[in-house]
Amino acid sequence: MDRVKKTSSPAADLTDDLIVEILSRLPAKSICRFKCVSPHWRSLITDRANRRKLPQTLSGFFRHTVGQDGHNEPISVPVFYSIVSGLGEEEKHVRDPSLSFLPGCYKTIIPKDCCNGLLLCLCWKGSPKDESNYVVCNPATEKWVILPQSDQASQLFVRHVGFDPAVSSHFHVFSVLEGLDGYTTGVDVYSSEAKAWSYKENGWADETVLYEPSVFLNGMMHFVSCEFTIVALDTQGKSWRTIPLLQTMGYEDYFYGNCAIIGQSQGHLHYLNVRERDASTLSVWTLSNYCSGEWLFKYNINIFQLFGWKDVINQRQWDYTLVAIHPECSLIFYILHHENMLLSYDMDHGKVHVIRKLKEHYYGATYIPYVPLFTESLVDHE
Template sequence: MDRIKKTSSPAADLTDDLIVEILSRLPAKSICRFKCVSPHWRRLITDRANRRKLPQTLSGFFRYAVGPDGDGKAISAPYFNSIISGLGEEERHVHDPSLSFLPGYYRSIIPKDCCNGLLLCICWKDSPSNEFHYVVCNPATEKWLILPQSDQDSQMFVIRVGFDPAVSPHFHVFSVLRDQNRFITGVDVYSSEAQAWSYKESGWAYGIMVYEPSVFLNGMMHFISCASTIVALDTEGKSWKTIPLLETMGYKCSFARSCAFIGKSQGHLHYLNVKGTDASLSVWILNNSCGDEWLFKYNISSSQLSGSKDVMNTWDYTVVAIHPECSLIFYVLNGEIMLVSYDIDHGEVHIIHKLKEPFYGSRNPYIPYIPLFRESESLSDHE
């Protein structure tokens, strides 16, 4: 009987460039797993040059803290909470969480939104103190762009950034405007390609109000409205869409907060709401394959979310994010003042970190951050 020759793994014959090319075609979740194949693969995946080609996953959240400067004046400064432990210096996704690479004349920097690696901030100047800019930056490459002043700033209610590098290298900033009754009147959209703002009157029904959670998906920015609908508009302000919620998806809301949340996960719009005597969390998915059809996905009791038999009420926790690639929900336990995640597939609760201060919802949100190491032609090189 012939002896069977032992051969090494076929992957051992692949060049580094070919391995990176293969990995670049896989989802981010697979890339994370393949770090464990060998020390060599881990170095390939975490190499800064290679990371420009590889998809990235959620690495943490941007927030901001308010405190005194050296002269005792109140300033706002961004910081970053990583959800990935054990990273070395070369693997860190945010090397400068304070965004100190931005111009030094800004005394306060407040992160407002993030989309596929681009972070939108409102930056207040040191002098004159009442002057501010909207700035879009990439924390991974430390490139940034100061947006020109909009003629509609006085009516601005919500401002969001939309960016999909798989579709276009250009981004859009949506400034949603409202009147004195809080009703939406229109939108001012900045295009990095045109390098200008374009105002469009609202195409939604009169009397619409929207809340801060938003999702940029399929070229449209989506918001929760107070009329039991999801409303959306495209980057040109030409298409204004209204998606009704099912009767069982209703939620309570006030000007202070909403018990509903929207996010993007696994390529679909997800809607989450908190209600019921046990403050259970329901999860729905919008199926676009056959029209805008809502599919019920999960119902999670508050005792599952707390990790104990105690039943919470609707004010005891606040949903802040859903993982873009897996069934993982992030929320704040308001009484315990801590950020927590819940793994739906395994029914596991994980404490991420204790909060430095009480959570105030949309006034200081958790902004999910997925790094983008690819250079963007829409942002400037200020070196």
């Protein structure tokens, strides 16, 4: 009997260019798994030249820490916490976490927001003092652009960056403005294409108060409001949308602790909240139909089981903080304060994973999710 000839895998006959072209059409989650196929595939995926063509996923979090300069004056500097274990020098998604490639006149750099690889920072000059700029940069390519001052700067509440490289190479920055009574008066939107700000008066309810979490999805920036709604605005300032929450999605006063955050995961808007009358339960909802505003309940997470606390009611404000939801899979990230740990929780399998010990304590600093972008974004705006 003749031996049946063993044939090699069909993939072995593919050229490197074809492999990269095929991988570029897959979701980022699959790209991460395919690093384990072989050493050759891993080198292809991690090669900096190929990264420009491949989708990327969450690699870590930016935040700022307070220190002192050579004259013992307080300064804030950015730091980056990677969530990728065993990351080698050739695979680092942030070559310069301190963002020292930004202009040397900046003494203090505070990351404020990030969207699809572009990081928005508030930068204070060393001289003259008390002068600052908002800067949008790409930490992966070390490109940056300084935003011009807005005529509405005196009313500024908070700024967020919106960017979708699949739609356009241009980005937008949303400045939410509020009056002395705390209500939103309007939104100033910066367009990198027009290189100018455009102010629009508030198109939501008159007494709208917004909170810090935001999500850029489907060309619109989304915020949580104190009216138990999610409100959204497009990049042109023409479409103002209000998405009601279900009665069961209610939350208590934001200033009392972990109540609600929003995030984008697997192409859908997600909403996480602590139940109004049961602080031991963290609930997760997804906007299953974006056009109709239909919410779908996904998970109930038992805080007692997750953390092993005896009294969540008294400890929830201090012992943990929700950070983000993973953009590609059912993971939430949170900080366990008394352990000073960054952890993740797999909502599909109910598993906790310790990511790393944090060097600095939380102290209310925002942890900003970062997905690297290796294309030459901002090159036309530098």
